[in-house]
Amino acid sequence: MPLNIPQSTKPRLVIIGAGFAGFTLARKLSGKEYQSVLLDRNNYHQFQKAVMSPDDTDLSALLDIVIVGGGPTGVELAGALAEMKQHVIPKDYPDLDYKKMHIHLVQGVDRLLPGMSIKSSAKAKNDLEQLGVNLYLNQQVKNIHEGKVTLENGFSIAANKVIWAAGVTASGIPGLPESSIAKVEEF
Numbered sequence: 001m002p003l004n005i006p007q008s009t010k011p012r013l014v015i016i017g018a019g020f021a022g023f024t025l026a027r028k029l030s031g032k033e034y035q036s037v038l039l040d041r042n043n044y045h046q047f048q049k050a051v052m053s054p055d056d057t058d059l060s061a062l063l064d065i066v067i068v069g070g071g072p073t074g075v076e077l078a079g080a081l082a083e084m085k086q087h088v089i090p091k092d093y094p095d096l097d098y099k100k101m102h103i104h105l106v107q108g109v110d111r112l113l114p115g116m117s118i119k120s121s122a123k124a125k126n127d128l129e130q131l132g133v134n135l136y137l138n139q140q141v142k143n144i145h146e147g148k149v150t151l152e153n154g155f156s157i158a159a160n161k162v163i164w165a166a167g168v169t170a171s172g173i174p175g176l177p178e179s180s181i182a183k184v185e186e187f
Contacts, residue, residue, distance in 0.1 A: 008035040015039070050096055060158040061147040063101040068141050068149075069166030070107030071115065075124050077163060078105045082131035104157050106136045106149070108166065 005012075011034055015022045018040035026038040050062040065081055067074045081103050089098040105112075105128065111121040112128070112135075128135060136151060143150040149157045172178060 005037055006035075010035040012037060058158070059097075059100050060102070061160050063096075064104065064157065064159040065102075065161045065163065066104045066106065066149045066157055066159045067163045067165055068106045069164065070105055070109075070112040070135075070137070071165065072113065074105055074107070074163075074165035075112055075128065077165060078103055078128055078133045079131060082128070082133050086131070102134055103132070104134045104136065104149075104159065106139055106141055106151065108138070108140045110138045112137070 013029065013034040014037045015026050016039050018026075018038055022038060022040070026036050029036045050059050053059060053062065067078050067081075085098055085101050085103065089096060089101065111118070112124045113121045125135065136155075139151045139153060139155075141149055142152045144162055147158060147160045149159055149162055151157075
């Protein structure tokens with residue numbers, strides 16, 4: 001497999017192992033007179049609180065991810081995370097049952113990608129369902145609290161990881177008309 005290392009006139013320093021020492025050294029040498037190359041057999045630098053949990057632990061909150069917003073950003077994230085679940089996690093975390101991880105996408109209207117054609121919305125929905133993404137259409141998030149996302153219909157999803165990809169509305173200011181409040185929607 002070819003390495004993707006850019007050409008440089010600086011002397012190359014190869015650091016093998018992206019543990020704490022290797023990672024710290026690479027960061028300290030960043031921007032110095034060396035071209036630092038950090039190599040590790042794994043493509044991550046993180047701990048997984050899920051891998052080390054006892055076998056009888058409910059891993060939902062540790063593994064599941066909720067994405068709020070079914071526009072282009074939310075759809076893209078859901079697809080990328082679902083592919084990571086299928087292709088990366090089994091290799092990088094062989095001790096973790098990746099089938100226990102769920103990707104949830106909550107969309108406040110009746111279809112994904114509402115700014116695009118109905119055909120594009122249907123294709124995105126079908127593709128995400130094929131990847132195993134759980135879709136909650138016509139639902140809004142009512143509350144996010146202590147590792148739980150509650151939808152307006154009362155359904156709760158245990159997840160410590162929530163990605164907000166929906167629009168936002170500014171809070172009102174007393175004395176100003178509501179029409180002056182800017183609403184930012186994902187486009």
